[in-house]
Every structure is written in C-alpha cells, then in structure tokens.
Amino acid sequence: MKVSKFGGTSVASAEQIKKVASIVQSDPTRKFIVVSAPGKRFDSDKKVTDLLIDLATVALNNMEVETQLQLVLDRYKEIAKGLGLEQPICDVIEEDLRQRVLIDKSDKEFFIDNIKASGEDNNAKLISTYFTSIGLPAQYVSPKTAGLVVNNYPERALALPEAYENLSKLNDINEIVVFPGFFGFTADGLLRTFDRGGSDITGSILAAAVHASLYENFTDVDSVFCANPRVVNDPMEIEEITYREMRELSYAGFSVFHDEALMPVYKAGIPVCIKNTNNPSATGTKIVSIRKGKHRPITGISADSGFSILYVSKYLMNREIGFGRKLLQILEEENISYEHTPSGLDDISVIFRSHQLTTENETRIIKRVKEELHAEDVHFRHEFSMIVLVGEGMNNNTGLAARAATAISRTGANIEMINQGSSEVSLSFGVHRSNENKILQELYKEFFAAVTVG
Numbered sequence: 001m002k003v004s005k006f007g008g009t010s011v012a013s014a015e016q017i018k019k020v021a022s023i024v025q026s027d028p029t030r031k032f033i034v035v036s037a038p039g040k041r042f043d044s045d046k047k048v049t050d051l052l053i054d055l056a057t058v059a060l061n062n063m064e065v066e067t068q069l070q071l072v073l074d075r076y077k078e079i080a081k082g083l084g085l086e087q088p089i090c091d092v093i094e095e096d097l098r099q100r101v102l103i104d105k106s107d108k109e110f111f112i113d114n115i116k117a118s119g120e121d122n123n124a125k126l127i128s129t130y131f132t133s134i135g136l137p138a139q140y141v142s143p144k145t146a147g148l149v150v151n152n153y154p155e156r157a158l159a160l161p162e163a164y165e166n167l168s169k170l171n172d173i174n175e176i177v178v179f180p181g182f183f184g185f186t187a188d189g190l191l192r193t194f195d196r197g198g199s200d201i202t203g204s205i206l207a208a209a210v211h212a213s214l215y216e217n218f219t220d221v222d223s224v225f226c227a228n229p230r231v232v233n234d235p236m237e238i239e240e241i242t243y244r245e246m247r248e249l250s251y252a253g254f255s256v257f258h259d260e261a262l263m264p265v266y267k268a269g270i271p272v273c274i275k276n277t278n279n280p281s282a283t284g285t286k287i288v289s290i291r292k293g294k295h296r297p298i299t300g301i302s303a304d305s306g307f308s309i310l311y312v313s314k315y316l317m318n319r320e321i322g323f324g325r326k327l328l329q330i331l332e333e334e335n336i337s338y339e340h341t342p343s344g345l346d347d348i349s350v351i352f353r354s355h356q357l358t359t360e361n362e363t364r365i366i367k368r369v370k371e372e373l374h375a376e377d378v379h380f381r382h383e384f385s386m387i388v389l390v391g392e393g394m395n396n397n398t399g400l401a402a403r404a405a406t407a408i409s410r411t412g413a414n415i416e417m418i419n420q421g422s423s424e425v426s427l428s429f430g431v432h433r434s435n436e437n438k439i440l441q442e443l444y445k446e447f448f449a450a451v452t453v454g
C-alpha cells in the first residue's frame with residue numbers, strides 16, 4: 001500500500017482537488033493521503049500558509065484580524081463551492097480558525113505554530129469530506145490522535161521515535177486516511193510545525209511508520225530536473241536519483257522535495273517517487289538507494305541565495321590551538337548554525353544562512369571575536385549564494401572542480417569559496433548572489449548540454 005502526499009499546488013483549488021481524487025480513485029493501493037494547505041494557483045498568488053502567517057502577525061500585534069481571517073476563509077469557501085460541498089464543512093473551518101485566533105498569545109511561537117498548522121488541518125478535513133461525497137470512503141485523521149509525537153522545537157520540530165510505533169496503528173483503518181501534513185504534537189500536547197515545506201516530512205514519517213511499498217510525492221512538475229526549471233531553460237529530467245544525492249540537492253535549493261523528508265523513508269528502505277498531479281501518467285523521478293548503469297558524474301546542480309560570510313584574520317592563526325573552536329563557540333552562544341568553514345594560514349571564513357543575523361548579534365559577534373580572540377580583521381559580508389554540484393559519480397572523476405571553475409570564470413564572476421563536501425558527492429562554490437543565475441546556466445551547459453554519458 002502507498003502513501004501519497006499532495007503538495008500545495010495539487011490542492012490549491014477545486015479543480016486541482018478533483019485531479020487528486022481521480023488519482024486516488026485510479027489506484028486502490030493509495031491508502032494514506034497526506035495533504036498540504038492550499039498553495040499558489042498562479043505565480044503571483046499567495047499560499048494559504050503565507051496568508052496564515054500574516055493573520056498570526058496582525059493578531060500578535062493586537063491589530064484587527066477580520067480582513068486577514070476572511071482572506072483565508074475565502075480560499076476554503078471557493079474550494080468547497082467548486083467541489084459542490086455543503087455549508088457545514090465551511091462552518092467547521094471557520095469555527096476552528098476563530099478558536100485558534102483566540103488562543104493565548106503569551107507564548108508567541110505556540111500561537112504562530114497553531115495558526116500556521118490550520119492550513120493543512122482544515123484542508124485535510126475538507127478533502128476527506130469531498131472524498132466521501134463522491135463515494136470514496138475516507139477518514140480525516142488528526143496527528144494528535146494518531147500520535148505523531150515531535151520534540152518541542154517551534155517551527156522546526158523533529159519527530160520522536162515513538163511516533164512511528166503510534167502511527168503504525170493507522171494500518172487498522174479500512175477507509176482511506178486523509179492526514180494533514182506539516183505538524184505534530186509534543187508529548188505534553190503542544191502543537192509544533194515542521195520547517196516550511198514540511199508536509200513532505202509528514203508523508204515520509206507516515207510512509208516509514210505504516211511500512212508503505214512506495215512514498216509518492218505529487219507536485220506540479222513531471223520530475224525532478226537536473227537544475228531549477230525556473231532558471232535553466234528546459235533542463236533534463238532525472239529518472240533515478242539516490243537518497244544521498246537528493247538530500248544534498250534539496251538542502252541546497254531543490255525546493256521540490258524537503259531534505260528532511262529523506263531520512264525516515266531511507267532508514268525504512270521505502271522507495272520514493274516524485275510525480276505530477278497535472279500529468280500523473282508521466283513516470284516521474286524515483287529516489288532509490290543505489291542507481292544502476294552508467295551515469296553522468298554530476299546528477300544535479302542546485303543554487304540557493306541568502307548566505308553571509310564572517311571573515312576573521314589573525315597573524316599566525318595556524319599556530320594557535322583552539323582558535324577555530326573558540327570562534328565557533330561564540331557562534332554557538334549566539335545560536336547560529338554554520339554551513340562551511342574554509343580556512344587559510346592566517347584567516348578563516350564561516351559561512352551561514354543570513355536569516356540568523358540581526359544588526360545586534362552582528363555587532364556583538366564582531367566585538368567578541370576582536371576582544372576575546374584578539375583577531376585583527378573581523379567583518380561580515382552578505383548577499384552570497386551557494387552553487388552545489390552533486391553526483392555519486394563525482395569521487396572517481398578527476399578534473400571536475402577544474403571544469404566547474406573554468407565554466408564559472410566564463411561568466412566573469414568571482415569564486416569566493418570552494419568546498420568539496422566530505423561525503424564526496426558534492427562540490428560547493430560560494431559566489432555573489434547577483435551572479436547566481438548566469439553561473440547555474442553556464443554550469444548546466446558545461447555538465448549536461450555538452451556531455452554524453454560514458
């Protein structure tokens with residue numbers, strides 16, 4: 001039996017949800033259906049999750065909530081109408097959202113998580129009602145009653161081991177299970193959401209828990225492509241990719257599948273297939289443990305912006321035992337996680353995601369590194385992107401870094417950092433954000449357009 005997750009674009013409108021129903025109807029082994037909140041219907045549209053974040057923000061600022069609340073309710077009302085559903089389901093959703101807005105706001109993160117999670121929760125209720133209305137026996141299942149237990153980490157929770165044992169009991173349900181993605185509950189009953197895009201994670205946890213034969217992830221593209229189709233024109237499709245490659249690429253910018261969604265299915269040995277709700281007969285991309293046959297050394301190239309660099313220089317840093325540890329400890333105390341630490345004789349750079357920085361912690365970090373480590377030059381640089389080349393065939397292929405660097409040099413861009421990942425399946429380049437797209441296009445040309453398999 002399969003677990004099928006439908007992303008925001010697949011459940012964005014009545015028309016899309018009808019496609020979901022026919023996909024589910026066409027295969028009786030599609031037993032567990034995980035749904036996201038309604039996503040974008042067109043490019044300039046707003047996801048329901050983003051509307052809910054706006055709602056939470058106005059509520060926390062003690063401003064009038066009615067306008068934001070109606071924007072969310074209107075999305076569900078339009079969907080319900082298009083699906084021919086009666087008023088009661090809209091009343092259930094409205095009552096639920098109004099109750100959530102009244103939750104005590106003293107724990108700000110708990111309040112935000114509760115509002116955000118309503119997007120998937122109410123959509124699951126609506127979709128199970130629709131399935132039943134068209135003769136597909138279905139049941140909405142709450143992550144709370146099903147025991148999707150997570151740790152107490154706001155907006156980025158992780159599932160606890162007992163969640164798998166609890167969720168395995170869902171196998172006893174005869175009807176189709178419609179399960180909301182994106183959130184779980186702590187052992188004390190507090191609602192916590194996963195990271196953005198985290199309905200993929202719910203699907204993976206559920207697939208591992210019920211020992212699914214396949215985890216299907218339905219989205220709005222025929223497959224995972226070798227590079228972002230919004231930047232590279234008509235990129236090649238990936239038919240098969242390993243868990244390891246997919247995790248590296250997802251973490252580094254392939255937004256089509258969340259990187260944290262790989263581990264649960266990987267550990268349980270469950271294959272994953274990325275498919276298109278708008279074209280379900282397309283083969284899609286299979287994520288597997290081992291790929292057979294010969295392949296290009298590079299499987300995919302991803303790019304992600306939003307990185308900053310902390311540059312630290314001190315004469316004879318190389319002779320000073322513990323310098324790196326002390327520097328990273330300062331960052332730890334500022335609650336900052338880092339991605340790379342390239343270093344030279346007298347200098348070291350720490351690269352991390354910029355969203356963790358504020359004017360206050362930047363000033364504090366510079367002051368501490370200067371005073372406590374007696375560094376000579378300490379400064380931040382912003383607006384960087386990381387371009388990551390990923391491929392299982394990379395470790396026995398010499399000259400790849402040189403080819404990539406030459407391709408980048410053709411764009412006239414400067415390489416700020418190079419890092420060969422310890423896993424030996426990735427090679428990263430730090431570049432200025434303004435050059436990101438042209439570098440991605442040039443690297444695609446170098447490794448995919450011009451190369452034959454062999």
Ligand SMILES: Nc1ncnc2c1ncn2[C@@H]1O[C@H](COP(=O)(O)OP(=O)(O)O)[C@@H](O)[C@H]1O
Binds near residue numbers: 227253
């Ligand atoms: N390498 C890639 N392959 C396929 N899609 C990609 C890639 N990189 C980015 N994307 C984007 O990911 C989108 C699908 O992810 P997402 O918007 O999260 O979908 P969903 O609503 O189904 O969760 C695609 O429309 C595509 O623009």
Ligand SMILES: N[C@@H](CC(=O)OP(=O)(O)O)C(=O)O
Binds near residue numbers: 197
């Ligand atoms: N709705 C949540 C979770 C999610 O997975 O959404 P999507 O399937 O649209 O990526 C978000 O926007 O983050």
